[in-house]
Amino acid sequence: MTEFINRNRRHLTWALYALVAVLILLFVGDQLAGKRAARVVQTLISGVLVGGVYGLVALGIVVINKASGVFNFAHGWMMVVGGMIFWSFFTVSEISVPGALLLSTATMLMIMSTVSWRTLREGRNPLITVGGIVLLTALMTVGGIEFQWLHALAGTFAGAILTGLAVERFAIRPLIGQPLFTAVLMTLAVAEVLHGVTQIAWGTVELNLPIFVDPHTNSRFRPIRLDAFRDLLDGVAIVRVELIIAFVLAIIAFAGFIVFFRYTSVGLAMRATSEDQQLAQSVGLRVRVILAITWAVAAFLASIAGVLQGGAVGLSLNISYVALRVFPAVLLGGLESIAGALIGGIIIGIVEQFGTLLNSSEQVGTNLAPYLVLMLVLIIRPDGLFGEKRIERI
Amino acid sequence: MANIHPAGVFDTTYEQDMSVDRTARDKLWKNLAFVALLLVPLASVSGPLELGWIxxxxxxxxxxxxxxxxxxxxxxxxxxxxxxxxxxxxxxxxxxxxxxxxxxxxxxxxxxxxxxxxxxxxxxxxxxxxxxxxxxxxxxxxxxxxxxxxxxxxxxxxxxxxxxxxxxxxxVPAPIIGPFVAYADDELTDGEPFAFQAGDPYFVDVISLELTDATAYTVVELVNPAGDVLPYGDVSMTVSRDSAGNITRLTYIASKAGEYQAVVRAEAGGSFKAVVRRSKALSFATxxxxxxxxxxxxxxxxxxxxxxxxxxxxxxxxxxxxxxxxxxxxxxxxxxxxxxxxxxxxxxxxxxxxxxxxxxxxxxxxxxxxxxxxxxxxxxxxxxxxxxxxxxxxxxxxxxxxxxxxxxxxxxxxxxxxxxxxxxxxxxxxxxxxxxxxxxxxxxxxxxxxxxxxxxxxxxxxxxxxxxxxx
The missing domain is CATH 1.10.3470 (ABC transporter involved in vitamin B12 uptake, BtuC)
Known part of the structure; x- marks a missing residue:
């Protein structure tokens, strides 16, 4: 018996997985049997759409993990910071010049001093710094309410870069040489600090971020009704336009990152660093600078995701919980896989929406289903769908 | 960090090397700290000695x-x-x-x-x-x-x-030891109030109300010293039920000082037999x-x-x-x-x-x-x-x-x-x-x-x- 099990362990394991999968399918199918096809299709579509934004959030976590091996627990709060800064520049009609000046000065000083504070004094660097400050301040303030999109984008860009660089500089960089566990704990500490700071600055009330509005009526879009499939689906499936726009923008951001990652020299350097830090250092790459850039890029991705999520479902501190739901997506896709981030995000989005469909009163979709998936992934395939197998040596 | 001993103290046996308290002084400090920790409530304002230092x-x-x-x-x-x-x-x-x-x-x-x-x-x-x-x-x-x-x-x-x-x-009810001193059993009839006293916060009254043949009844009017009808917050109440869902026993533990009163009334058509058992218990409510x-x-x-x-x-x-x-x-x-x-x-x-x-x-x-x-x-x-x-x-x-x-x-x-x-x-x-x-x-x-x-x-x-x- 034992011999039989040992010899056929692989097949038996797969048979067990198949059995579990069939049971889950039967259970879900049974639960869904009472629902109309239109509801199921609607849930599937909104799951994919929600999952697009989740994929973007997961991408930010994967990028940092690839580059430095640190799993970023503060990503959710970076989303909140980005979304809140966007809100401040987007909805406030009069942007205070000192405020904008402060933000752009801090950002430029942070960017220019990434290597060390000494470089600020060298060559043309002072000129570049001042020029950058003036440019950013101008982008943030000039033109009044007409240019609110420009202000908001410039402000979010500066704020995200500042957050990412500051976190890297003051929290992660002092830990070089320490075990990775310490760095992971440090991101938890950073999450707490960002939590407090955002709560002081913007409060706990849900803010209205009217970015996805119909330009003609200046109000929220009317949901699309799939009337054409009425007979086929036994009802009308409804799709929210905000989710579609958020999904498309998230995919564009995703594609933009991939282009940046594959076809620019900085992206090449980032890939080299994530392959092997020592090797990258020995061929002359500045690993420290590249790690800082990675954090800035991740913070920028988090900001975009925060804005999209805030525009689609409402902006409040609760957005940070989205990142907690994305952790299962990251593990499902694989910690090192960029494509896996998107696929994992979409799967978690679908799971979440179906959870809500099956049982909307008990928060099954948001508070339970993603974490059950997480447990399953950890037990069955800890490396995720596309992650690297870890080989360890003593 | 290796164990550091004062000059002149050397480990000569394995037991000495493994000991938690190597010297008598180590032991003394630890015991003193423990005793001091235990004395803190005694020196507090509402402690039994009423010292009011802490x-x-x-x-x-x-x-x-x-x-x-x-x-x-x-x-x-x-x-x-x-x-x-x-x-x-x-x-x-x-x-x-x-x-x-x-x-x-x-x-x-x-x-x-x-x-x-x-x-x-x-x-x-x-x-x-x-x-x-x-x-x-x-x-x-x-x-x-x-x-x-x-x-x-x-x-x-x-x-x-x-x-x-x-x-x-x-x-959550407060932890008690007991009840161990039973001092009165009363028969109770429908609508008759029964009074109980709570005084000492440490040595409390436990009122256990055992109901037999209960069909339909309601417990009303648990009254505190000021005459207010109580929510059950001041008095902790534990309910036991039989398999049919009827209450068989109610236990009240009053931790706030004063005179309480409770009345059990049967609803229309219902009846019950009740015995009130009064006893004392050591309470840890404070x-x-x-x-x-x-x-x-x-x-x-x-x-x-x-x-x-x-x-x-x-x-x-x-x-x-x-x-x-x-x-x-x-x-x-x-x-x-x-x-x-x-x-x-x-x-x-x-x-x-x-x-x-x-x-x-x-x-x-x-x-x-x-x-x-x-x-x-x-x-x-x-x-x-x-x-x-x-x-x-x-x-x-x-x-x-x-x-x-x-x-x-x-x-x-x-x-x-x-x-x-x-x-x-x-x-x-x-x-x-x-x-x-x-x-x-x-x-x-x-x-x-x-x-x-x-x-x-x-x-x-x-x-x-x-x-x-x-x-």
Missing amino acids: SDQYVGLIARISIFVIAVQGLNILVGYTGQISLGHAAFMAIGAYGSAIMARELGFSFWTALPASALLTGAIGLLFGLPSLRVKGFYLAMATLAAQFIIPWVLRYPLEDLTGGPRPLS DIAMYYIIVPLAVLLMFLARNIIRTRTGRAFVSVRDNDLAAELLGINVFGYKLRAFFLSAVYAGIAGCLLAFERNSLSLYAFELDISIEMLAMLIIGGAGFPLGAMFGVTFIRILQEAFIPFLRPWLADFLPQLFPFVDAVNITSAINPIVFGGALIIFLALEPRGIAHRWEVLKAAWKLRPYAY
């Missing part, structure tokens, strides 16, 4: 610190000794707290049986969530415990809502009485954790932490020891949760959220992971920050920040200052002293013993 709030504060010391010590066994990160410790505390509360409310367990029972229950569930450690480790395991942190409160909140009350607070349960237990559990690392099991834990592959090659059953660490850690969390429930007399799921798990992890890191005293230092440090430093900082910030930044609302500062101070403390400790306060304490102790020489 404010009452410190008694409750030390008790709450001790509860968290137990919980964080459990985390220390898992994180500090065995090297497995847990982000779900608060959820395990929730199991201990709700488990013991439900045992006491629904199953008629006393505190003394609910404490070990809920600790074992928590340990079993801890084992369940330790199972992924067979395949994953380190950060992946942290993810599994993160899942526990969400799944357990969800289960407590929705499927078990009938037992736990869901998001509403759940009241902070001072709870102190004498919590603090000795905390000291005992600290002592146990201190000794675990001196055993075979403890050495196996440490070897799993330092290098699990090497440990496996040495013949240590890595998975087994990880599970043992999970079990022990969850048992500590369960005890802490149970004590928390009975100390507060009221439970709410909001006390066991992810933030609390992170806070406990931070307390451990700040105190010193892997040091037996780390839990104590960490919890005390964070609590001092929260109770002394933040109230001092808050009015100043509420005054200053809105002037500097006009968009800041002073209302938000109150709740936001806690995560900032606490995250800031963690950042500072991780960057400057990742080994925590306990390491500094060891250095200090060595320097004291070696004075006036440095080595």
Whole structure:
């Protein structure tokens, strides 16, 4: 018996997985049997759409993990910071010049001093710094309410870069040489600090971020009704336009990152660093600078995701919980896989929406289903769908 | 850090080398500290001696610190000794707290049986969530415990809502010893009031109302000394029912002094026979009485954790932490020891949760959220992971920050920040200052002293013993 099990362990394991999968399918199918096809299709579509934004959030976590091996627990709060800064520049009609000046000065000083504070004094660097400050301040303030999109984008860009660089500089960089566990704990500490700071600055009330509005009526879009499939689906499936726009923008951001990652020299350097830090250092790459850039890029991705999520479902501190739901997506896709981030995000989005469909009163979709998936992934395939197998040596 | 002895003290036997207290002076200091800790409530304002040297709030504060010391010590066994990160410790505390509360409310367990029972229950569930450690480790395991942190409160909140009350607070009876002095049995007729007295907060009346042949009745008008009809908050009430759902016994324990009155009336068409049994019991409803349960237990559990690392099991834990592959090659059953660490850690969390429930007399799921798990992890890191005293230092440090430093900082910030930044609302500062101070403390400790306060304490102790020489 034992011999039989040992010899056929692989097949038996797969048979067990198949059995579990069939049971889950039967259970879900049974639960869904009472629902109309239109509801199921609607849930599937909104799951994919929600999952697009989740994929973007997961991408930010994967990028940092690839580059430095640190799993970023503060990503959710970076989303909140980005979304809140966007809100401040987007909805406030009069942007205070000192405020904008402060933000752009801090950002430029942070960017220019990434290597060390000494470089600020060298060559043309002072000129570049001042020029950058003036440019950013101008982008943030000039033109009044007409240019609110420009202000908001410039402000979010500066704020995200500042957050990412500051976190890297003051929290992660002092830990070089320490075990990775310490760095992971440090991101938890950073999450707490960002939590407090955002709560002081913007409060706990849900803010209205009217970015996805119909330009003609200046109000929220009317949901699309799939009337054409009425007979086929036994009802009308409804799709929210905000989710579609958020999904498309998230995919564009995703594609933009991939282009940046594959076809620019900085992206090449980032890939080299994530392959092997020592090797990258020995061929002359500045690993420290590249790690800082990675954090800035991740913070920028988090900001975009925060804005999209805030525009689609409402902006409040609760957005940070989205990142907690994305952790299962990251593990499902694989910690090192960029494509896996998107696929994992979409799967978690679908799971979440179906959870809500099956049982909307008990928060099954948001508070339970993603974490059950997480447990399953950890037990069955800890490396995720596309992650690297870890080989360890003593 | 190696054991540093004063000049002239040499280890000549193995027992001496392994001893916790090498010199008589070590032992004396520890015993003195323990006795001083036990004397704190006696010197407090409302203590039995009425000395009034120490404010009452410190008694409750030390008790709450001790509860968290137990919980964080459990985390220390898992994180500090065995090297497995847990982000779900608060959820395990929730199991201990709700488990013991439900045992006491629904199953008629006393505190003394609910404490070990809920600790074992928590340990079993801890084992369940330790199972992924067979395949994953380190950060992946942290993810599994993160899942526990969400799944357990969800289960407590929705499927078990009938037992736990869901998001509403759940009241917990105070622990008692007894009842052991029965002094009166009365027959009770329909509508006749029965009075009972509560005076001493430590030696309370227990009124047990045994109902037989009850068909349909209602209990009305439990009246307090001022004549108000009571909600059941001042008086703890335990209800036992038979299989048909009829009440067979009601137990009242009044802890606030005064004269109470209760009336049982049968509803139309109903009838019952009732016997009132009056007796006395030792109650632990007050902070001072709870102190004498919590603090000795905390000291005992600290002592146990201190000794675990001196055993075979403890050495196996440490070897799993330092290098699990090497440990496996040495013949240590890595998975087994990880599970043992999970079990022990969850048992500590369960005890802490149970004590928390009975100390507060009221439970709410909001006390066991992810933030609390992170806070406990931070307390451990700040105190010193892997040091037996780390839990104590960490919890005390964070609590001092929260109770002394933040109230001092808050009015100043509420005054200053809105002037500097006009968009800041002073209302938000109150709740936001806690995560900032606490995250800031963690950042500072991780960057400057990742080994925590306990390491500094060891250095200090060595320097004291070696004075006036440095080595």
